[in-house]
Amino acid sequence: MEKTLPVLHIGDLIVSPPIIQGGMGVRVSRSGLAAAVANEGCVGVIAGVGLGKFENLPRAEYESVNSDALRTEIRKAKSMSKGIIGVNLMVALSNYEPLITTAVEEEVDLIISGAGLPMELPKYVKKRSIKLVPIVSSARAFKIICNKWKRNFKRLPDAVIVEGSKAGGHIGYDFQDVIEGKTASLEELIVDIMKIAKEFVPEIPVIAAGGIFDGKDVAHFLKLGAAGVQMGTRFVCTDECDVHENFKKAYLDAGKDDFVIIKSPVGLPGRVIKNKFVEGILSGKTTPKACNYRCLKTCNPKTAPYCIAKALTNAAEGNLDEGYVFAGSNAYRCNEIIPVKKLIQDIVAETLEYM
Numbered sequence: 001m002e003k004t005l006p007v008l009h010i011g012d013l014i015v016s017p018p019i020i021q022g023g024m025g026v027r028v029s030r031s032g033l034a035a036a037v038a039n040e041g042c043v044g045v046i047a048g049v050g051l052g053k054f055e056n057l058p059r060a061e062y063e064s065v066n067s068d069a070l071r072t073e074i075r076k077a078k079s080m081s082k083g084i085i086g087v088n089l090m091v092a093l094s095n096y097e098p099l100i101t102t103a104v105e106e107e108v109d110l111i112i113s114g115a116g117l118p119m120e121l122p123k124y125v126k127k128r129s130i131k132l133v134p135i136v137s138s139a140r141a142f143k144i145i146c147n148k149w150k151r152n153f154k155r156l157p158d159a160v161i162v163e164g165s166k167a168g169g170h171i172g173y174d175f176q177d178v179i180e181g182k183t184a185s186l187e188e189l190i191v192d193i194m195k196i197a198k199e200f201v202p203e204i205p206v207i208a209a210g211g212i213f214d215g216k217d218v219a220h221f222l223k224l225g226a227a228g229v230q231m232g233t234r235f236v237c238t239d240e241c242d243v244h245e246n247f248k249k250a251y252l253d254a255g256k257d258d259f260v261i262i263k264s265p266v267g268l269p270g271r272v273i274k275n276k277f278v279e280g281i282l283s284g285k286t287t288p289k290a291c292n293y294r295c296l297k298t299c300n301p302k303t304a305p306y307c308i309a310k311a312l313t314n315a316a317e318g319n320l321d322e323g324y325v326f327a328g329s330n331a332y333r334c335n336e337i338i339p340v341k342k343l344i345q346d347i348v349a350e351t352l353e354y355m
Contacts, residue, residue, distance in 0.1 A: 003352050008228035010159045010205060011131050013084055013109060015228060016041045017348050019218070020161070020207060022232025023088020023112060024169065024326070025049035026309070027316035030242035031076035033235060036340035038083025045112060046073050048089045048099045050295065055313055059294065063095045067102045074106040084109045086133075091116030092266060092296050100124045112161060115170055115268075116298075117141055122153035131158035135209070137165075137172035138184075139192040146196065146204075159205040160197065161230050162189050166211025168233055168271055168328035171261075175269040178261050186210055187224060194225050213330040215350020222355065233328035234347070238340045244318030250275070250325045251334045258332065262324075265304035266296055272324045273331070281306065281324075 008018035021037040023029055025047035034044030051073055052065035070087065077085045087103045089096060092115040103111055104125055113121055114135025121132055134157050136142045142160055149155050164186030165173050173183045184192075190208055197204040205227035212218060212229050221229055235241060237251050254273050262281055264270040272278055286305040294301065295309050314323030 003355060005348060005351060005355070006222060006227070008159075008205060008207070010043075010110065010133070013043075013131060015043055015084060017344060017351075018222070018228030019043070019344065019347070020086070020112075020209075020228060020230040021045050021235050022168075022209065022230050023047035023086075024232050024236065025088075025090075026312040027051060028236065028241065028243040028247070029088075029232075031073040031080065032240045032242045033238065033340070034073075034085055035077045035080035035083075036238070036240035037235065037344070038077070038081040038085055040341060040344045041083065042344060043084045043086050043110070044077060044081065045086045045088050046070070046077060048087050048103070049093060050309060050313060054295075055310065062295070063098050066095055067098050070099055070102050071106055074103065074108055078106075086110040086112055086131075088112045088114075090114065091118050092298050094294055094297050096297075097124060104130060110158070114161070114163065114172065115266075117145055119145065119148050122149055122155045128155075133157060133159045133161055133207075135161040135163050135172075136193070137163055138189070139196060142193050143196055146200070156200055157204055159207055159227070160193065161207045161209050162186070162193050162226075163230075164189060164208075164210030166329040167209060168331065169326040170264060170266060170268040170270050173269065175261070175263050178269045186221075190221065190224055190226055211329045213328075213333055215347050215352070216354050218347060218351040219354035222351070231347075233331045233334070234343060235340070236327075236331075237334040237337045238343055239337060240340050243316050246318035246320055247315055247325055248337055250320060251327060251331050252337070254327070254332045254334075256332045259327065259329065265299050265306065265308045267298050270326060271329065273327050275320055275324060277311065277320070277322060278324050 008015035020043040023045040038044035052069035110131035112133045165183040208221035208226040209230035311323040
């Protein structure tokens with residue numbers, strides 16, 4: 001009998017192959033990538049942070065321009081795909097609630113939320129058809145969310161994404177622990193969180209994320225008991241990824257030693273590819289403060305050494321001299337840009353070899 005991969009069930013959503021494409025901001029994963037991934041049966045995800053051209057606008061326009069941009073991207077993705085489209089919205093965003101409202105109005109299939117604990121998320125999403133998926137980095141965080149949602153909203157997460165310290169972008173761990181390699185392994189986290197997930201009926205699907213690169217990795221976590229995986233880094237080097245070609249080229253050109261953990265103005269560690277801009281940050285160079293929008297609740301423009309929003313938008317638009325590229329720990333293994341369809345076919349074939 002021909003081997004097939006297990007199907008990921010998130011409520012009544014059927015994800016096959018059991019892969020969620022990671023939401024990558026700023027302006028990295030948009031409608032083009034999300035639709036292409038959804039068309040292959042996986043979950044395509046639009047990252048809601050910084051989608052609008054907000055850089056030179058006053059704070060009063062920041063919310064509306066980003067909400068309008070998210071609405072446009074969701075509609076575009078839906079027009080290009082009949083598959084599952086989700087959005088990733090960071091709790092740390094100052095416009096978190098307006099973005100959730102927009103996603104609900106546009107009836108996305110699911111909302112993924114991390115960079116902080118999404119304690120109040122169900123309050124803004126009354127529609128049970130929209131699945132809610134928190135991202136956590138500890139069993140304790142998952143338990144707190146479950147207890148709060150159950151008590152206050154009579155609702156539980158429809159799935160949970162467990163993100164380890166090998167992930168790209170902001171990492172939900174103490175900076176020093178990441179630097180010194182003192183964080184729990186993703187395997188340990190998955191096992192701990194599955195114990196909690198199994199206490200509920202129906203059982204909450206646990207999705208592994210952070211550093212998952214190929215089919216061997218996918219098979220490893222499926223055999224460990226994860227219901228599916230989330231992958232971000234691999235999807236950057238695809239034809240359909242919406243980011244500038246210079247951004248993709250940074251992945252292709254990176255060697256194993258070209259990655260560094262920086263302390264982001266957000267207050268979290270972040271894994272980036274070394275470049276001139278990053279070297280400036282590491283040497284203590286600061287850039288003048290001129291923040292019109294205060295996009296992150298946790299960022300204080302008066303003390304921030306530079307504006308992360310500008311750094312990330314610059315990189316997404318291809319200006320890597322004035323920004324940096326977030327990447328997962330295995331990004332150096334990317335060596336070609338291929339269509340999403342081929343990438344997913346290759347990952348599935350590799351996974352089946354190791355199952």
